[in-house]
Amino acid sequence: MERQPSDDARAAAISLTRVSKRHGSGRAAVDALREITLTVQAGEFVCLVGTSGCGKSTLLSLIAGMDRPTTGQVNTHGRRVALMFQQPALFPWLTAAANVELALRARGVPRAARRERVGQMLQTVGLADFADKRPHQLSGGMQQRVALARALAQDADVLLMDEPFGALDALTRDRLHEELERIVAEQNLTVVFVTHNVREAVRLADRVILLSPRPGRIVEEFAVAVPRPREINTASVAELAGRITARLHREGTRSDGH
Amino acid sequence: MVTDTAPRRVVRAPAVVASVGSTALAIVAVLGIWQLVYLSGWKPSFVLPGPGEVAENLWQQLHEALLWAAIWTTMGRAVIGFGLALLIGTVVGAVISRNIVLRRAFGPVITGLQTMPAIAWFPFAIIFFGLHTSAILFVIVIGAAPAVAIGVIAGADHIPPLQLRAAKNLGLRGFGLYRHVILPGSLPMFVGGLRQGWAFAWRSLMAGELVVLISDTASIGVLLENAQNLSDMPSAIAIMIVILLIGIVIDAVFNAADQHIRRRWGLLEEQK
Numbered sequence: 001m002e003r004q005p006s007d008d009a010r011a012a013a014i015s016l017t018r019v020s021k022r023h024g025s026g027r028a029a030v031d032a033l034r035e036i037t038l039t040v041q042a043g044e045f046v047c048l049v050g051t052s053g054c055g056k057s058t059l060l061s062l063i064a065g066m067d068r069p070t071t072g073q074v075n076t077h078g079r080r081v082a083l084m085f086q087q088p089a090l091f092p093w094l095t096a097a098a099n100v101e102l103a104l105r106a107r108g109v110p111r112a113a114r115r116e117r118v119g120q121m122l123q124t125v126g127l128a129d130f131a132d133k134r135p136h137q138l139s140g141g142m143q144q145r146v147a148l149a150r151a152l153a154q155d156a157d158v159l160l161m162d163e164p165f166g167a168l169d170a171l172t173r174d175r176l177h178e179e180l181e182r183i184v185a186e187q188n189l190t191v192v193f194v195t196h197n198v199r200e201a202v203r204l205a206d207r208v209i210l211l212s213p214r215p216g217r218i219v220e221e222f223a224v225a226v227p228r229p230r231e232i233n234t235a236s237v238a239e240l241a242g243r244i245t246a247r248l249h250r251e252g253t254r255s256d257g258h
Numbered sequence: 259m260v261t262d263t264a265p266r267r268v269v270r271a272p273a274v275v276a277s278v279g280s281t282a283l284a285i286v287a288v289l290g291i292w293q294l295v296y297l298s299g300w301k302p303s304f305v306l307p308g309p310g311e312v313a314e315n316l317w318q319q320l321h322e323a324l325l326w327a328a329i330w331t332t333m334g335r336a337v338i339g340f341g342l343a344l345l346i347g348t349v350v351g352a353v354i355s356r357n358i359v360l361r362r363a364f365g366p367v368i369t370g371l372q373t374m375p376a377i378a379w380f381p382f383a384i385i386f387f388g389l390h391t392s393a394i395l396f397v398i399v400i401g402a403a404p405a406v407a408i409g410v411i412a413g414a415d416h417i418p419p420l421q422l423r424a425a426k427n428l429g430l431r432g433f434g435l436y437r438h439v440i441l442p443g444s445l446p447m448f449v450g451g452l453r454q455g456w457a458f459a460w461r462s463l464m465a466g467e468l469v470v471l472i473s474d475t476a477s478i479g480v481l482l483e484n485a486q487n488l489s490d491m492p493s494a495i496a497i498m499i500v501i502l503l504i505g506i507v508i509d510a511v512f513n514a515a516d517q518h519i520r521r522r523w524g525l526l527e528e529q530k
Contacts, residue, residue, distance in 0.1 A: 064427060066423065066426060066427065081427075082427065083423075083424075083427040085423070085424070087420055089418075089420045089421055089423070089424035090424075091421060091424075091425075091439065091442070091443070092523045092524060092525075093442045093443070093445065093519075093522060093523055102430075102438055105438070106428040106429040106430050106434065106438075107429060134522060134523070134524060135524070136523065136524020150428070154427075154428060154429075
């Protein structure tokens with residue numbers, strides 16, 4: 001499928017309608033998500049923020065189609081969805097290039113075209129010189145870049161990211177924020193990014209969505225009006241992050257009450 | 259028995275020299291003690307010959323066609339038997355690892371089979387197949403296939419769930435998932451299973467050649483049996499050394515494969 005043209009940018013990329021998810025059954029059942037209704041526009045960058053266990057990862061699994069909601073509907077409008085995790089989840093027996101290439105093979109891209117595409121993808125994430133390295137020879141940040149290249153190689157319109165930079169040091173994370181922002185703009189990607197780091201969310205997102213602790217519900221949405229390019233340590237980012245954090249704390253104490 | 263999968267250190271050039279040196283030291287020590295016991299006159303020399311006499315016997319046998327014919331026969335059986343065990347073990351392991359019901363039913367049987375001494379199968383095999391090579395091959399397969407199957411099952415079990423999720427998100431399903439992720443992902447455990455399977459196969463084969471005597475066929479077992487019948491201790495020890503060396507060489511091949519895979523995967527601690 002061809003990428004959506006930019007004039008299509010107002011179209012919905014992901015529609016969630018009253019989505020609930022219950023893990024397990026009977027008395028042991030746990031409500032992970034309750035009645036989530038959310039629309040993500042094509043080309044939009046949405047961050048989901050919440051404390052641990054608010055069902056953020058479950059929500060991504062549902063959007064990725066790796067799990068089904070108990071009730072409600074998930075519609076990705078026929079778009080290709082790529083998923084990135086906190087761990088790079090690369091295959092240790094393959095080189096960086098071969099890891100990326102596997103995404104192309106899985107899509108049935110012919111061999112001749114694969115080589116060139118792999119080169120482009122690694123170039124995009126700044127790892128052109130590391131094509132022949134295996135994951136264990138790369139730093140954590142580089143591994144996550146390979147994972148990003150692999151996700152891009154899926155030719156996805158929608159990128160789902162589950163705390164992808166959570167395990168990285170601050171400096172590496174800042175650099176990857178810049179690169180992600182650039183790549184998303186270049187390729188007109190729709191992103192749903194899960195994090196518990198509020199500043200990171202404000203740094204990256206067009207819209208920050210706050211989820212309550214289990215069962216996860218949408219508490220509030222914050223549009224991020226800070227103009228790009230942004231930096232994580234500026235006052236405008238900090239100010240909004242402070243407001244979101246305060247709201248998060250209120251929600252947390254309320255939930256602890258019952 | 260548990261498959262040995264503990265990470266090993268990378269052996270670098272000085273370490274190789276040191277390792278060869280210590281191996282040589284160990285051999286010299288064993289030969290020295292042997293020579294001392296021989297010189298003490300504890301046993302007459304036809305019961306316990308010295309290392310020199312055995313070495314001379316071995317050297318002589320290495321120049322005779324009989325030993326090479328015997329090695330050829332025995333290694334032929336080893337290759338066929340181990341090949342069959344590999345095939346059967348891999349297929350059984352792959353099927354069982356994918357099916358929960360089969361796994362509950364046959365998992366304990368396979369583990370149980372592995373604990374059974376191969377030699378206990380020979381009366382059954384001899385009655386069933388007669389004094390024929392197939393009796394030996396049968397026992398090799400029975401001895402080695404469970405280890406291979408267990409390697410396959412353990413390998414598939416040890417693939418991190420996150421890697422499987424990643425693979426599924428890439429769109430890999432069915433055969434593609436098996437070929438690109440499960441098969442390569444289980445390789446280290448599989449090689450461990452092969453290595454153990456080989457050890458079982460080699461032991462079963464030696465037992466088999468001593469028990470299932472096939473007339474007019476020179477095999478290592480037959481040579482050993484002949485040496486015993488003739489009370490020819492130098493020949494017996496010389497043949498034992500041949501058996502030991504073959505076992506060590508093959509194990510070294512598996513070890514090299516194992517190390518190669520671990521290095522590629524970054525499972526070895528690099529020496530600073």
